[in-house]
Amino acid sequence: MTNEQKQQIIKLRQDGYGYATIASSLGLTKNQVSAFCRRSNLTGTRAAVHIEEKPEPNCCRNCGKPLTQTPGRKPVKFCSDACRTHWWNTHLDKVNRKAFYSFTCACCGKPFTAYGNNHRKYCSHDCYIADRSKGGERHD
Numbered sequence: 001m002t003n004e005q006k007q008q009i010i011k012l013r014q015d016g017y018g019y020a021t022i023a024s025s026l027g028l029t030k031n032q033v034s035a036f037c038r039r040s041n042l043t044g045t046r047a048a049v050h051i052e053e054k055p056e057p058n059c060c061r062n063c064g065k066p067l068t069q070t071p072g073r074k075p076v077k078f079c080s081d082a083c084r085t086h087w088w089n090t091h092l093d094k095v096n097r098k099a100f101y102s103f104t105c106a107c108c109g110k111p112f113t114a115y116g117n118n119h120r121k122y123c124s125h126d127c128y129i130a131d132r133s134k135g136g137e138r139h140d
Contacts, residue, residue, distance in 0.1 A: 001032060002064030006040075009033055013042045027061030027087070062087040107131040 005026050012022045019037065023030045037043055058067050062083035067076050078084035088095065099116045107127035114120040122128040 001028065001036065004059050004064040004066060006036065008059060009036055010040065010042065013037055026059065026064075 005028065008026055009022055012025070019030045019034045022028075023033045026033075058069065059065060060067060060079040060083050061077050063079060065079045067079060069075055078087060097115065099118075101114050101118045101120070102111065103114060103120055103123075104111050105123040105127050106121045107130050108123065110123055112123035122131065
């Protein structure tokens with residue numbers, strides 16, 4: 001946890017935000033935020049005014065550097081491409097994977113799923129090789 005994130009936690013906690021809200025806005029876990037708050041004597045009940053709102057994240061999710069937001073554009077979450085790539089590679093559980101495709105193997109006939117390739121024919125490399133070696137014998 002960086003010093004910028006610690007300062008943000010203190011500010012948001014004083015504004016009445018809860019642990020989970022602070023954690024999601026800063027890219028930390030709820031346990032990290034609550035442990036820091038316990039050590040810093042920031043525990044207690046939160047104000048009821050911020051139940052649905054989320055604070056605007058204005059620091060990089062990866063390194064914690066302050067970010068400058070451009071009005072009228074999508075909010076920036078990372079300070080650089082390197083930070084963005086590093087954060088997503090270390091938080092694979094947060095990736096929303098939608099491109100799953102279901103197929104039937106052209107060689108063995110088993111159903112299988114593939115991610116990201118909607119033109120796949122074989123369930124494995126072995127089936128590809130087996131079907132390829134059979135391919136020379138038949139002429140359709």
